[in-house]
Amino acid sequence: MNRHMFFMLVGAMSVALPTIASAQTELTVYTAVEAVDLDRYKATFEKAHPDITINWVRDSTGVMTAKLLAEKDNPQADVVWGLAATSLLLLKTEGMLEAYAPKGVEALDKKFVDRDTPPSWVGMDAYVAALCYNTVEAAKLGLTPPKTWEDLTKPEYKGHVVMPNPSSSGTGFLDVSGWMQMWGEEKAWSFMDKLHENISAYTHSGSKPCKMAGAGEAVIGVSFEFPGAKAKSAGAPIDIIFPTEGSGWEAEATAIIAGTANLEAAKTLVDWSVTKEANEMYNAGYAVVAYPGVAKAVEHLPSDIAAKMIDNDFEWAANNRATILKEWQKRYDAKSEPKS
C-alpha cells in the first residue's frame, strides 16, 4: 500500500512539476523562525527575487538541529535561514556547511559573522537572555524584583524561579555559557549551585519559563526578551528585566548546506539575507539585528538591549558544550529528583 501511494505521488508530481519548474528555482529552506513571521519573510524575499520560490520546513530549534544531523548523509535542505548559530556551528564541525561570504557581509556587526573566512554562517538577529517577572504574583508574595543574576539566589525566591534545562534547550545553554564567559567557570558553578536551590522547575523549551511567569505558574522565568514582549502584549502582568551584569545571547543565522543542487539560488538568498532591507524585516520582532544602525525599538522592550549583550564566544561554547552539560547533569539532574 505504501508503494502504491508512493507511485501515486510520483505520478502526481511528474504531472505537476514541468509546469512550475520551467523558470523557477525552488529552495528547500529549513528554519526555526517563529511561525507568524514565515509568510512575511517569504513574501519579502520573493518580491525581491521572483525567480526563486522558498519552501519552508519549520520546527523548533532542537527538532530542526536533530533533523539536520539525522539527514547528515542525505541532506534535504538547500539553505538554513533562521537557526541558532550554535546549532549551525555544530553542523559546521560535521562539515555540513558550504563556506560562503555573502555580498555586503562587511557591513554586518562582526559578532554576528562566523570567525573563519569565508564564513560558514552569517547572523540575522539576536535573542538575549532576560527575566520575566510576574508583578501580580510577586505583590501577593511580597517579593521585590531582582536586578542582577546574583539576586536570583536570594532565599526569598525559593521555589519561584523556573529556567530552561540547558541539556534540552538552547536558551538554557546560552544562559549557562553566558554566566561562564562572564564570571569564569568556578564562579558560574557556585552561582548555579545556589540558584538550583531556588528553581522550581527546569523546562524543555526556552520560551516556556516566560510564559509560565506570564500565567502565574512561576514568579520569575529565566528566558529571553522575545517571548517576554509577546506575553506582555497578550496581557500578561510581567516586567522584562535585563540583569545588570549583562546577558548571554544567541544569534539566529543563515547558512548554505554543502552539496546543494541549487547553489546559485542559495547564494542569492544568503546575499539577500544580510541586506539592510532584510535586517529591517527582522527588526519587526527582534530588537537586536546584525546590521548596525537599523534596529528600532520594539514594543515593551528597552532600546539599549545591544549594550547588555556579553562578548559571546560561540566557538568556545560549542567546543565545551559536551563537557558543561555532563557536569550540569551530574550536579542538578540527579539532585532535582525527589528525595525518597
Added chain:
Amino acid sequence: MSLAIDYAPPGKRLRQQTSRDDRVKLGFMAVIGLYLIVALGAPLFVMLSKSLSTYRFDLAAFEFQVSDETGKTWADAVTAEALNRDLGVVTEKDLATNSDGRLAATKFFPEFNFRSPVHYRIRGTADGAAFLVGSTLEKGIEWREYDSATFRRVVLRPASTFGIENFKTYFSTPALARSIYNSVLMASISTVVTVSIAFALAYALTRSCMPLKGLFRGILTIPILVPSLLPGIALVYLFGNQGVFKDWLLGYSIYGPIGIVIGSVFFTLPHAFLIILTALSVADARHYEAAASLKASKWRTFTTVTVPGARYGLVSAAFVVFTLVITDFGLPKVIGGQYGMLAVDIYKQVIGQQNFEMGAVVSVILLVPAVLAFVVDRRMQKRQVALLSARAVPYAPKPSGRRDSLCFAFSCLVSLFVLGMIAMCQIAALVKFWPYDLTLTTKNFAFDLMDGGGWAAYANSIKLALLTAIFGSVIVFAGAYMVEKADGFRLGRGVFHFLAMMPMAVPGMVLGLAYIFFFNNPANPLSSIYGTMTILVVCTVTHFYTVAHLTALTALKQMDPEFESVGASLKQPFHRLFFRVTLPVCLPAILNIGIYLFVNAMTTVSAVVFLYSTDTKLASVAVLNMDDAGDIAPAAAMGMMIFYTNVVAKLLHAAVSRGLLTRTQAWR
C-alpha cells in the same frame, strides 16, 4: 479443519484446486509478513545496533610534531597515545564520549602557551581521524601546521566504534538510571489504583441494579478519545500554581509523581474498565446460588466467586495499564516536572541533545519492562479455561438498596472526575488569558498563529486517521484471515502470528526512533517515504497492529471451518468464499478495527513525534509543541478539537454499524 483436507481422498483435481488456493494464500501471507518485517523487525534491529554504536577518542590516530622557538626545526613525530602514556592527562574514562565529544589537543602539551612562537603540526594516522580547528573540520593524513595561537583552537574528534560503552555510561549516570526506578514505580502505582477503580466500576455495572448504566459506560470510555497530553493540561489548570483546586494538594506540587499518577489513571481507566467489564459479564448464576445455599457471607461470596471469576481479566487489565503508563510520553512530558521517566528521556536525548545513540540505549531499556509485561500476560492468557459451560445460567443481579446506591455514588464520582477533566480543558481553551483575564474568546483556536502547524496539522491528522483506518483494516484483516484460515505452513503462520503480536510490546517512541534510523538512510531503497504521510501511516498501523489483529482473529474464529470445507468441496476458489461469506459476516469486526485505528491515529503522539515533517504535522503533535512553547490554552483547544472529531467518528461508526448490522447480520 486440517482433518478434512489431510484425510480427503486423493482426488486429483480437488488437491490441485486447494493447493493453488493455498499458494495464493501463502503469497498473501508472505507479503503481509514482509510488511511486518520491514515495518517492525528491521527498524528495531537497526536501532539495537545504533545503541551499540559508541564514540571514543582514538589517541593512536593522531600524530603531533613540535617546533623549537624559531618555528623552523621540528622534533620527531609522536602520537597522542605516546604522549598520554607519559603524561596520563586523559584517563580511560575520559576517552569514552558521545558523538559531540571534543578533546583539546593542548592537553598533551603541558608547557603549551598560546603566546609562544612555537609551531605545532598535527595529522591523522588514518583517513578517518578528524579534528577541528576552531569549528572547521579537518581530516586525513596530511601534516597541517599551526602557530600557538591557532593550535589553542585545535580539538580532537572521536571515532565511531562498536561496544557497550553507551550502556555503561547510562548506568553510571544517576539521573538517567533513576528513570528506570521512577518509571516502574509510577507504572506500578497507577496500575494498582486504576485496576481497583476499574474493577469497582465494572462490578457496579454488572452486579448491581443501579440506574443509568448505559450513560456511565459511555462517560467512562471518553478518555480513549483524547491524547494523553490532555489530562496533563487539565491537571495544570486544576491543580497548578494558579489552579482552581490548588489547595486540595496540601502544598504538594502537581508537577511530578502526583500529576503522573492522576493523569495515568485518567487515560488508562477505560482500557482496564472494558477488559474487566468483559470478564465480569460472563458469570454463572449457579455459583452464586451455591454460595447462597451454603450460607456464605457476602464478603466470602465476593472473594471466592466474583474475584476468581474475573482473575484473568484483572491480570490482563493490570498488564495493559502497566505497559501504557511506562511507555506513555505525552503525560509525563506535560506534568512530570523534574521527575525523570524513560519515555521522556528518549525525547530529551534525541531532540534536546541530538544524542541519537543514547536515545537508542534508553529505547532498548524501555523495551525490557514492556516485553516482560507482555510475555507474562501471554503466559497467563494460555492458562485461562472456559468459565461458562453449556449449562451455565446467566447471572442477573437483584436489587439491593444499600449496594446499589453505593455503586451509583461511586460511578457518579468517577464520572465527575472524567467529565471534570474534559470540561476544564474546554474552559481553558475558551478563556482569554488564564488566570488574569477570564473573558471568553475564540482566539486560542487561531492555530495558524502559533507553533505546531496550525489548522493544516488538524487536516493532516484527519487524513492520517482515515488512511490508517482504511489501509490498516485491510492489512490487518487479510493477515488475520491468512493466519486463521490457511491450511498447512504451520511454521509460517506461527512466525506471522508472533510478528503480529510484537507491536503490543514496542513503545511508540521506540518504534518512531527506530524508523528514523531505518528509513532515513540513503542506502535504504524505501528511504523516499521518509518525511511523507506514508511513513506516518505505516508507523501508526504497525504501532496499533496487535489489538486490531486480535479483534479480527476473534471474529474469524467464530466462523465454522466447515465453510472452507464446503467451499473447497464445491470447487469454489477461496476468494469467492472470502468475499461472499467471510467478509460480510466479519463486517462489524472490521468496522470496529477501523474505528479503533482511526481514534488512535488521531490521538497518538509518541510514535509519530520523530517522524512528522513540515508538510505532515499532526494535531496531536501540535498539542505537544504548543504546550512545550508555553501556549497551553491553544494546546488545550487543539486537544478538544481531537476529542470532538473522535466523538463524531464514534457516532458515525455507531450509525453505520447499526445500518449494516440490520442488512447483513439478519441471520444472527
